[in-house]
Amino acid sequence: MSTALWLAVAVSALGTLLMRVVPFLWMQRRLNSASGLNNMPEWLGILGPLMIAAVLGVSIVPVNPSAVSWTATAIGLAVTLLVWSRVRSLGWPVAAGVAVFGVVEVAALLW
Amino acid sequence: MNQLAHHSPGQSALQGVREAIPLLGGYIPVALSFGLVATQAGFSTLEATAISALIYAGASQFLFVGMIATGAPLWLVVLMTLLINIRHVVYGPNLAALLPRSRHWPWLMHGLTDQVFALALTRLPQLPEAKRFSWFVGASLLAWGAWIIGTAVGATAGEAFTARWPLLGEIMPFALPALFLTMVAPRFTDKRWAVAMGCTILAALCLTLVGWSNVAIPLAAACGALCFYSMKFYMVKVDTRRRRES
Structure with missing residues (x-):
């Protein structure tokens, strides 16, 4: 890799890091300042959970979309939700969802 | 109070590591693909591996190497990489x-990636304040480490790996939607x-499907x-109308 290419990697890395760290530090200073700005803006508090929902929407699309993978996704998500409604934790629902998704994919392949 | 008395940074970091394990289901296959x-x-x-360690942002890394391979000017490669990553601006605050x-x-x-942000925003409010720093260190370091190792493995043995276990690359990424579903539920x-x-989910799904x-x-x-906000406006309007009628 040439020096110019390494420089491009360094600038991209630094720019990405600044986008992660500067707004965080800015908000921490703002929250702890004596100016009375002790609350996060309402729109930011709304955008956070919506970003998670957007990441969910993006990740729902299977790696290789097909009728089988979409069916496996629907069943897997239903099982995840069902287990979550019983245990209300993160680990078991994910494990159950992945297991059922895998079983449907493998069963479709064997059938 | 009892929980705080037993708090140690190591234990909190381990808890972060444990709770970030489901993220690996999504990270490892994508990191393997990136290495390949x-x-x-x-x-x-x-x-x-250096690109993964330094930039550490999945979609933009694929774009970075793809544009370099097609001979795009470096300034455009950097600009596009940063534009894709601009969403990170709202995570920190x-x-x-x-x-x-x-x-x-x-x-x-x-x-602070998409996935670490989602996990942290869900879990941090449920943890005592004293545990949060170490928890974040544990969770984020596991994800970063897995991303780097996954890239190195993908670059050295990616082809052999995907040829031997083709279904694994399809099944493991399902851990991500399953995890995010438990977060938004x-x-x-x-x-x-x-x-x-x-x-939001529907819009993200449709946008991804159209590329x-x-x-x-x-x-x-x-x-x-x-x-x-439309719903908020609508509900206030309905409420006002009801009050007037009564």
Whole structure:
């Protein structure tokens, strides 16, 4: 890799890091300042959970979309939700969802 | 109180590591793919691994090596990489109130990816304040480490790996939607949140299906926010009308 290419990697890395760290530090200073700005803006508090929902929407699309993978996704998500409604934790629902998704994919392949 | 008395940074970091394990289901296959794609584009194992360690942002890394391989000008490659990553700007402020002040944040925030943000925003409010810093360190370092190792393995043995276990690369990434579903599910008890979340998920899904996955997250979240405020406006309007009638 040439020096110019390494420089491009360094600038991209630094720019990405600044986008992660500067707004965080800015908000921490703002929250702890004596100016009375002790609350996060309402729109930011709304955008956070919506970003998670957007990441969910993006990740729902299977790696290789097909009728089988979409069916496996629907069943897997239903099982995840069902287990979550019983245990209300993160680990078991994910494990159950992945297991059922895998079983449907493998069963479709064997059938 | 009892929980705080037994708090140790090591235990909290381990808890973070444990709770970030489901993220690996999504991270490892994508990191393997990136290592493979990068070597096919002419990068060495060391270079591919360095890109993963330094930039550490999935979609933009694929774009970076793809554009380099097609001979795009470097300034355009950098610009596009940064444009894709601009969504990270809203992640930090959301976590600012949940994390203590520390001089280590300038480098620790390197670990703030989409998935780590989602996990942290869900879990941090449920943890005692004393545990949060170490928890974040544990969770983010595991994800970063897995991303780097996955890239190195993908660059050295990616082809052999995907040829031997082709289904694994399809099944493991399902851990991500399953994890995110458990994170958004609690919000569905509120009507306004349910509509906004549903709108966001659907918009992100549609944008990804039409090939706009790079801008799907910010655009879908903006759609959801619009929906949230429309619902708020509508509910206030209905409430006012009811009051007038009564």
